[in-house]
Amino acid sequence: MDTGTPTPRRRMRADARRNYERLLAEAAAAFAEHGADFSLEGIARRAGVANGTFYGHFATRRTLLEALLGDRMRTLAATGTELLAARSPFEGLATWARAAMVHTTIYRGLGAALMQAVEDETSELHTACKAVLAAGEELVARARTAGEVRPDVTAPDLYALVNAAAWAGEQSSPPQGERLLAFGLDGFRTSATGRE
């Protein structure tokens, strides 16, 4: 579905493409090791290019992170679509939510970037986010039709829950994130409609 090779915008000169990829590779390594707060200058240094070159490819830290995330997001959306075939609609939804949370947790520190990307049209990630949201929407719609979740649950609710739970897990401990996700999902269920 995806070559694994990062996707620069258009045709690039050969040397430019080489640098682009080296930078992205270094960034991925730095990210895996330190989260989102690595030094951009350091990335350039380790990739063996001048920092001006770095900025030529990625105007801001955000641009870089977005390039890093795009592929993952698309995969997640695909997983969502597969789960539409799950026996229980609610279970499909819950399974997907857990997978999404793991995804977000791996990219620790990026929850904020993700949340903002959905709303920001200028974000590179916007398209990918929309796809994820669409996948979520389908899962939610199916569960709703089956009467397994409340009628007022929306895809953005799901998206927010997943990201918030991932965030909570990052701040305290991963199990806390999972608990939160579980409670939230239960809050989505039809049986939870506490009339007051």
Place this chain on the structure above:
Amino acid sequence: MDTGTPTPRRRMRADARRNYERLLAEAAAAFAEHGADFSLEGIARRAGVANGTFYGHFATRRTLLEALLGDRMRTLAATGTELLAARSPFEGLATWARAAMVHTTIYRGLGAALMQAVEDETSELHTACKAVLAAGEELVARARTAGEVRPDVTAPDLYALVNAAAWAGEQSSPPQGERLLAFGLDGFRTSATGRE
């Protein structure tokens, strides 16, 4: 309950105390305006002291933020205790949760600091957090006894939910945070115990 005057550790020299207070005041203003990412150097500048003086009072950004938050936290704990008198235990809990979320939202960007402070014994805020957690625990316990929330709901769950919802509200829109909180609280309810 609280003089409103920030609380330096011990007896300080008069000039030192004056500087301490000016710094804290500037920090509060900067915080209100830009969230947690203001420049420490700038605070010193605006307070009219050398930056070395700043660092003499607050070793790290965190120290400063903690000083800024302590009082608010204590207030929140007190509110929790008052709400123990609410007619409906669940409503008392929910009301407090909403208040706590507002509190956290005002101090936008500090959710992370709060979450970590609970677990970090070296934090100035640790005591205040414990107090908040204790207040939450009492509210949860009361609701649990009344059979209004699941038996496995804990104060840390509540704490995590509130902070995560506040975070979500910061990232997208405040209403999204409130929705998340509502779903989470419903997930806490006894009726939501989806056996599977």
Place this chain on the structure above:
DNA sequence: TAGAAAAGTTGAGACTGTCTCGATATCTTT
């Protein structure tokens, strides 16, 4: 394939911010 045009790279440098520390100034105490 040479030369021109396009595309990309370079690294110095202008800023800003974090943090340290010895010299200096200011309180407090006796």
Place this chain on the structure above:
DNA sequence: AAAGATATCGAGACAGTCTCAACTTTTCTA
């Protein structure tokens, strides 16, 4: 009022972000 304890000062060592004009490499085209 002098000594001693406390603070403040501000220069300076670093690191990071970002820009830009000069320069180099690639690609295009005749």
